[in-house]
Amino acid sequence: GQSLEQPSEVTAVEGAIVQINCTYQTSGFYGLSWYQQHDGGAPTFLSYNGLDGLEETGRFSSFLSRSDSYGYLLLQELQMKDSASYFCAVRDHPTNAGKSTFGDGTTLTVKP
Amino acid sequence: ETGVTQSPTHLIKTRGQQVTLRCSSQSGHNTVSWYQQALGQGPQFIFQYYREEENGRGNFPPRFSGLQFPNYSSELNVNALELDDSALYLCASSLGTVPEAFFGQGTRLTVV
DSSP: OOEEEOOSEEEEETTOOEEEEEEEEOSOOSOEEEEEEOTTSOOEEEEEESSSEEEEETTEEEEEETTTTEEEEEEOSOOGGGOEEEEEEEEOSTTOTTOEEEOOOEEEEEEO | OOSOEEEOSEEEEOTTOOEEEEEEOOTTOOEEEEEEEOTTSOOEEEEEEETTEEEEEOSOOTTEEEEEOTTSOEEEEEOSOOGGGOEEEEEEEEOTTOSOOEEOOOEEEEEO
């Protein structure tokens, strides 16, 4: 089976940097994805790491260490609109983004 | 916004009833996955359809069933509804090796 651990809540101020960690225990691993979900909205894809290292997409970066079963999402220059839930998800098929196991999410609150 | 649309957006059903939820996938996407998201938790994989065939199933009982149509749209059917089935049901479409899954806004099901 799969299990993912991430902090339940994180609070930061506008303009700051925040890191959301994710550790996983899986029977199969083909990559770690990150999704953002605003209240009542659809999860939206942020980033994907199939190999070790850092992926950067604008203000968001994601890191993966497969040997440590660990990844993180880094959000820079925080804005109020970044207040949302963030989910890490393990992809358990090499070519299938639709089959993923999600963590329970981290609620990020950005304060002025 | 993604091109994935779900209907209805909200639904109230009585315990023991049956429900059908619908999803139109992103144009060109041949794979549709269904997830259940309980309040405060991450999405849980129910099952996936690829080219009209079930292509993997999570830990959900047989009263959760689905269909995919030739145009790749999909239905999720739940029989003998239970109170614990109350959740947000999300549909996600994907294509091949592209790492991103596109989610719809979901159907909020309440079982009373």
